[in-house]
Amino acid sequence: MAGKDKVERWITVDIDDVGTVARDLSGDIVPGSMSGLGGKTFEEIEMTGINEAHKNFLAGHWSHSFSCQFYLNDKATTGAYTVLKGIIGEVGTLNIEFGSGAAPTSNDPQWDGEYLCVEAPIVLAGNKPVLAARFVPSGSTAPAWGTVA
């Protein structure tokens, strides 16, 4: 474990295309546009009793979503437009890896799971068209933290 050296520059995002082939779309991601790079947000279920001094909670189900803007890259097979236009409404693997001051390698942290591509509308950002994609977990196997193989 390399430590306190994780920056956007060395994050990679792989998304399955319609043929379930993982495509590294990192080069098409608009800097600063990623949200929800991994992790869990639990529902707060309030359990406060009337004779208790402060509100208190238990954790319920957790949720996660990943959103990101992609350049409208129509390069055959590997461009973000080419990949995303085929997977809207489809389920595939989303893998986010955090490199340690370099491209991700063995034992670097990663977030990985099966995700539904909910949408990828075209919006404007900085006088260019971009795809504003959003993904949510699908399937009963939860996405999870792990390490790069």
Place this chain on the structure above:
Amino acid sequence: MTAVTQSGKDKTMRWARLYISGYDLSGDARSFGTLANGIAEVERTGWSEAHRNYIADDLRMVGISDLQVMLNDTSVAAYDRLITESNNTIIDLAFGGGGEPAIGDPVYMLRSEQISAVANLDGKLAIMSANFAADTDQYTAGAYNPFGVVLQDAATQITATISEDSVDHGAATTAGAWANLHVLTTASGDYAFKLQDSANDTDWADIVGATWTIDGSAIAAESIEFTANTARYVRFVATRTAGSIYAVCTFGRL
């Protein structure tokens, strides 16, 4: 003619072009909110599962929100085209890669119902802001995917019978496809238009059902869909009887 090569990560609004029912309104276009393309997620978490998880509702949402154009009242300019609402509008917004949208460039395709066109100010500039939804009158399940490609570009004048460069889609598809054609200008044009496909970019055949009624004699637009299997390579063909035209053809697979 050979298949074009997609140009990659080079799309800016400088080279975006807006075609609405046979009219190029790019010179009046300023901005848009969203070119929608998505489904809704349906939650299906069970008690015994740790995390919220979802499936698709399989109902595609498409449409254009907050398309902003200048209040240009020149004949057939944006104001002129938008003040009369139409439920049979055909819209294509093409994204050129460092130049005018060319064959193979991406395009957002929509058979639309104009929902609104409201005058507003963008700073001191008077604009029209319009929303377009998917049109019931033009509904077909075959037109649900709005992400397509250009098969005939507006920059090339058609003066003779032509089989355009093809677009390589990587693989054949079996769920059908759809296509839009805008005739932007005509000089006594008289043409027949169709699409052809090929498995090898050499041997071509007409796609069953992929022909248009409009003939290039007037400014017009027409959207078609077809259920036939579509081979990997597709191209636009215009057969001339007389005259010359400028036209845009776009094509999307399911």
